[in-house]
Amino acid sequence: MFATALSAPFWPLPPHRRLGSIAERSKQLVARLGLTNEDLCKLMEAIAARKDRQAFSQLFAFFAPRVKGFGIRRGVEPAAAEEIAQEALLAVWRKAETFDRRKASVATWVFTIVRNKHIDLFRRHAYPEVDIEELAETADDAAPADRALASAQDGSAVREAMRNLPAEQLLILQKAFYEDKSHRAIADELGLPLGTVKSRIRLALARMRGALPEAVHDHD
Amino acid sequence: MITTDPSLQSVPIAHHPDPAVLLAYSAGTLCESVALAIACHASICRGCRDEIERLNAVGGAMISEASPAAVGDDALDRVLARLDEPVPPAPVAPHLDAETRTVVPGPLQRYLSCSLSTLPWRRIGRSLEEARLPLSGSGVKTALVRIKPGRSVPRHSHAGLEYTLVLAGGYQDNGEDFRRGDYAEFDSSHEHQPVADADGGCLCLVILDAPLRLSGWLGRLINPFLRV
Numbered sequence: 001m002f003a004t005a006l007s008a009p010f011w012p013l014p015p016h017r018r019l020g021s022i023a024e025r026s027k028q029l030v031a032r033l034g035l036t037n038e039d040l041c042k043l044m045e046a047i048a049a050r051k052d053r054q055a056f057s058q059l060f061a062f063f064a065p066r067v068k069g070f071g072i073r074r075g076v077e078p079a080a081a082e083e084i085a086q087e088a089l090l091a092v093w094r095k096a097e098t099f100d101r102r103k104a105s106v107a108t109w110v111f112t113i114v115r116n117k118h119i120d121l122f123r124r125h126a127y128p129e130v131d132i133e134e135l136a137e138t139a140d141d142a143a144p145a146d147r148a149l150a151s152a153q154d155g156s157a158v159r160e161a162m163r164n165l166p167a168e169q170l171l172i173l174q175k176a177f178y179e180d181k182s183h184r185a186i187a188d189e190l191g192l193p194l195g196t197v198k199s200r201i202r203l204a205l206a207r208m209r210g211a212l213p214e215a216v217h218d219h220d
Numbered sequence: 221m222i223t224t225d226p227s228l229q230s231v232p233i234a235h236h237p238d239p240a241v242l243l244a245y246s247a248g249t250l251c252e253s254v255a256l257a258i259a260c261h262a263s264i265c266r267g268c269r270d271e272i273e274r275l276n277a278v279g280g281a282m283i284s285e286a287s288p289a290a291v292g293d294d295a296l297d298r299v300l301a302r303l304d305e306p307v308p309p310a311p312v313a314p315h316l317d318a319e320t321r322t323v324v325p326g327p328l329q330r331y332l333s334c335s336l337s338t339l340p341w342r343r344i345g346r347s348l349e350e351a352r353l354p355l356s357g358s359g360v361k362t363a364l365v366r367i368k369p370g371r372s373v374p375r376h377s378h379a380g381l382e383y384t385l386v387l388a389g390g391y392q393d394n395g396e397d398f399r400r401g402d403y404a405e406f407d408s409s410h411e412h413q414p415v416a417d418a419d420g421g422c423l424c425l426v427i428l429d430a431p432l433r434l435s436g437w438l439g440r441l442i443n444p445f446l447r448v
C-alpha cells in the first residue's frame with residue numbers, strides 16, 4: 001500500500017534523514033516513507049466512513065511531524081508547533097466527512113486546516129474561506145460546482161512543477177508560505193521593486209497553470 | 221434600491237485581485253478584512269478560485285515535503301484520547317432573507333447579524349450609507365457601503381490602501397465600469413471619484429487600512445465616513 005520511495009524534495013533534506021527499517025512499527029514506517037495521495041485518500045475515507053482509528057493513527061504518523069516541521073519553519077516555537085499539529089490533526093478527524101478527493105489532494109486540504117490553525121492561534125480570528133458551493137448559482141460558465149480540479153488531486157504534479165520553477169520564483173513562494181511575508185515585505189527584504197516581485201509571482205502561477213492544465217481559465 | 225436581478229450576475233467579472241494578493245490569501249498572510257474580500261471574490265469568480273486552489277496545492281506540497289520534526293511520544297495518544305470529545309457547537313446563524321442570501325457571498329454572510337435591510341445603516345451626507353462589520357484588526361475599517369443611484373463619493377486619494385468589492389449594482393471610476401464581483405485596490409498614487417449607476421446604485425464591501433486624504437473641500441463634509 002505504501003510507496004517505498006520518497007519523491008525528490010524541492011529543497012535539500014537534512015542528511016540524517018533516511019528510510020526506516022522494515023522492522024519498525026507501521027506508524028513509524030508511515031512517518032518515514034512516502035505515502036501517495038491515493039494512500040492518504042484511502043485513510044481519509046476510512047476515517048470518514050467508519051471512524052477508523054487505525055487509519056487516523058497512520059495519517060497522524062505521516063502528517064503530525066510534517067505539520068510540526070512546517071510550523072517550526074514558519075518561526076513557531078517547537079512546543080506551539082506541536083500544539084498546532086495536534087489541533088490540526090484533531091480537526092482532520094472532525095472534518096473528515098467534508099474531504100472530497102475530487103476537489104483537492106489530502107495534503108492541500110490539510111494545508112488549509114493548518115494555515116487556519118496558525119491564524120486562529122496567533123491572531124485569534126477565523127480565516128475567511130472561499131465558499132465553493134456558491135459558484136453553482138452564480139457561475140458565468142454554468143459548470144457544475146463540484147467540477148473536479150484534477151490538477152489538485154495528485155500532489156506529485158504540483159511538486160514536479162515546483163521543482164521546475166526558476167529559483168527566483170520558488171524563493172518568493174517559499175517566503176510567502178514559510179515566512180508569512182506579503183509581496184510588499186518580500187520586495188523590501190530582497191531589495192526588489194514591487195513590480196518585479198509581482199511579475200515573478202505572476203510567472204510562477206502561469207507555470208503552475210501550465211503544469212495543471214485542467215484548471216485553465218482565461219479571465220484576464 | 222439595490223438591484224438583485226440575477227441576470228446581472230452573469231456579466232463576466234472584469235477586475236480581479238493581483239496574483240500576488242491571491243498568493244497572500246492562500247499563504248494566510250492577509251488580514252481578516254482583505255482575506256474576506258478575496259474569499260468573497262473567489263466565491264463568485266471561478267478563475268480566481270482555481271488560482272487559489274493551485275496555490276493551496278503549493279502549500280500542500282510544502283507541508284508534505286517539509287522536514288519532519290519529531291512529535292512527543294505521547295502526541296498520538298493525547299489526540300486519540302480527544303477524538304470522542306464533543307465537538308464545540310457551531311454558532312447559530314441568524315436568519316437572512318432571500319435578498320441578502322442572493323447578494324452577499326457566503327464568507328461575508330457569516331459576519332452579518334441580520335439581513336441587509338435591517339442592518340444599522342448610518343447615513344453619511346446625501347450619497348452614502350454605511351454599516352460597519354465586526355472584524356478584527358486595529359486601524360482597519362471594514363464596512364458595507366451603499367452609494368445612492370447616480371451619486372458619487374467625493375474625489376479622494378489614500379494615505380493607505382482602499383479595497384472595494386462590488387456586491388450589487390455598479391459604479392464608474394476613471395472611465396471604467398465596476399459591477400458585481402469586481403475587485404479594486406487603490407493606493408496613494410490613485411485619486412478617484414466613483415459614481416454609482418444611475419438606475420440601481422451600488423452596494424460594496426469597502427476596506428480602508430489608513431485614513432483617506434481628501435482632495436476637495438466637499439470631502440470634509442463626509443469626513444466621518446472616511447475616518448478609520
Ligand SMILES: [Zn+2]
Pocket residue numbers: 219233235236237261265266267268269
Ligand atoms: Zn477573479
